[in-house]
Amino acid sequence: MTVPTVLIHRDPTLLARAAAARLVTRIVDVQAARGGAALVLTGGGIGTAVLAELAATGARDAIDWGRLDLWWGDERFLPSGHPDRNETGARRALLDHVPLDPARVHPMPASDGPDGDDPEAAAERYAALLRAAARPEDHGPVPSFDVLMLGVGPDAHVASLFPEMPALYEEERTVVAVRGAPKPPPTRITLTLPAIRAAREVWLLAAGEAKADAVRLALSEAGPLAAPAAGAPGPPADAGPAGPGGGEQTAPGPGAHRLPLTLGETTGSRRCSDSVTTLRQIWGDRRTPEGGNAPNATAAHPHPHRGPARPAGRADRRAGRARRQHPQPVRPGGRRGRGGRVHRGRPARRSVAGRAGRRDRTGRGRRHHGGARPSARAGRRAHPGDAAGRPGAGRAALPAAGAGGAAARRVGDLGAGGGGAAGAPQRRLRPERRARTRRRRRPVPVL
Numbered sequence: 467m468t469v470p471t472v473l474i475h476r477d478p479t480l481l482a483r484a485a486a487a488r489l490v491t492r493i494v495d496v497q498a499a500r501g502g503a504a505l506v507l508t509g510g511g512i513g514t515a516v517l518a519e520l521a522a523t524g525a526r527d528a529i530d531w532g533r534l535d536l537w538w539g540d541e542r543f544l545p546s547g548h549p550d551r552n553e554t555g556a557r558r559a560l561l562d563h564v565p566l567d568p569a570r571v572h573p574m575p576a577s578d579g580p581d582g583d584d585p586e587a588a589a590e591r592y593a594a595l596l597r598a599a600a601r602p603e604d605h606g607p608v609p610s611f612d613v614l615m616l617g618v619g620p621d622a623h624v625a626s627l628f629p630e631m632p633a634l635y636e637e638e639r640t641v642v643a644v645r646g647a648p649k650p651p652p653t654r655i656t657l658t659l660p661a662i663r664a665a666r667e668v669w670l671l672a673a674g675e676a677k678a679d680a681v682r683l684a685l686s687e688a689g690p691l692a693a694p695a696a697g698a699p700g701p702p703a704d705a706g707p708a709g710p711g712g713g714e715q716t717a718p719g720p721g722a723h724r725l726p727l728t729l730g731e732t733t734g735s736r737r738c739s740d741s742v743t744t745l746r747q748i749w750g751d752r753r754t755p756e757g758g759n760a761p762n763a764t765a766a767h768p769h770p771h772r773g774p775a776r777p778a779g780r781a782d783r784r785a786g787r788a789r790r791q792h793p794q795p796v797r798p799g800g801r802r803g804r805g806g807r808v809h810r811g812r813p814a815r816r817s818v819a820g821r822a823g824r825r826d827r828t829g830r831g832r833r834h835h836g837g838a839r840p841s842a843r844a845g846r847r848a849h850p851g852d853a854a855g856r857p858g859a860g861r862a863a864l865p866a867a868g869a870g871g872a873a874a875r876r877v878g879d880l881g882a883g884g885g886g887a888a889g890a891p892q893r894r895l896r897p898e899r900r901a902r903t904r905r906r907r908r909p910v911p912v913l
């Protein structure tokens with residue numbers, strides 16, 4: 467199954483800079499390997515901010531702009547040059563400042579374009595353009611985009627695929643018109659999910675408190691109908707053929723169905739490989755080093771099950787002792803992060819469990835020694851706040867994920883297996899078992 471990669475950055479500006487830096491690297495790498503590269507742009511606040519940061523960085527000169535194809539994931543169907551068009555924003559932020567080959571810039575048609583005010587015809591025109599650009603090795607009606615960026619709306623929409631709307635049912639066409647979109651303007655053109663899934667990498671970009679619920683949905687097993695962002699990374703890798711053209715397999719390449727996602731407004735910068743872990747990290751990081759909830763988190767996410775932070779208790783003191791007995795090495799050049807600060811340099815490789823131990827900066831929680839699967843590890847990543855029912859506390863805190871399916875089971879694991887479950891004492895490992903299980907820990911690269 468595709469495992470999302472989640473990158474969390476301190477604030478939207480850092481997020482945009484980091485995404486821009488990643489874009490440079492990715493495009494340069496692809497161009498070095500294959501000559502050209504294909505990038506799909508998104509509109510919206512953070513998507514445009516990424517382009518502005520790309521324009522601002524000196525590293526942009528490493529890109530061979532003349533060999534970059536630009537496509538759009540969606541467009542508001544408005545006259546050319548309209549300030550609300552995604553194309554207009556992208557041109558202002560980046561395209562007007564770099565030496566692109568105009569023939570390789572492919573905006574979606576405007577409402578005063580060759581098809582006039584006919585979004586269906588305009589969508590078909592764009593689909594034909596994509597089809598013409600697809601090479602035999604793309605095995606489908608669209609090019610295998612190297613990076614496809616998507617903003618995420620507060621309702622978890624991506625591109626112009628809004629929850630419950632007919633475009634989400636599309637299995638054949640790669641581009642469709644959307645009428646009656648809940649977000650203005652109502653008429654739009656959008657890539658469909660099969661076209662999005664043909665990308666080698668899909669990057670979901672979400673910044674700010676208003677997007678946190680959408681991110682939670684995207685990482686849960688909510689279907690794309692309820693949360694279109696959840697459908698962007700594609701079906702499980704072992705689910706067999708899936709791609710534009712119905713059952714015809716696209717061959718999207720080794721990185722396909724990855725879901726790099728960036729969430730702003732949190733602290734730290736880390737990579738993890740388990741969505742439940744990630745959710746816990748997102749929420750966990752909202753706690754201040756002093757043990758209270760960060761004020762913005764509390765205000766913007768009123769969860770009925772979240773209780774107030776409680777003072778450190780017995781389990782917390784035990785965790786502090788464990789940490790002192792097993793200090794985590796810090797690589798020269800990096801430093802241990804604390805809430806609200808950025809990690810400098812590239813932290814040492816360390817395991818999920820190791821990160822979990824470090825994450826508890828106040829002496830609460832405990833260091834984990836188990837070699838269990840990630841969800842169980844996450845479950846044992848106890849935090850006293852869990853007992854108080856704060857949003858790391860499994861099903862109760864993640865209503866959508868808890869609604870059913872495997873996510874519910876995983877989330878359930880968190881509550882049941884988690885030492886943080888109310889009143890559940892945490893199992894202490896004998897020293898020799900600690901050593902054994904520590905050896906089994908799989909290092910997970912972090913940023």
Ligand SMILES: O=C1O[C@H](COP(=O)(O)O)[C@@H](O)[C@H](O)[C@H]1O
Nearest residue numbers: 508509510511512617618619625
């Ligand atoms: O309407 C749109 O909204 C989304 C998200 O925009 P944001 O301002 O909330 O970041 C965007 O990704 C999409 O391309 C756009 O057409």
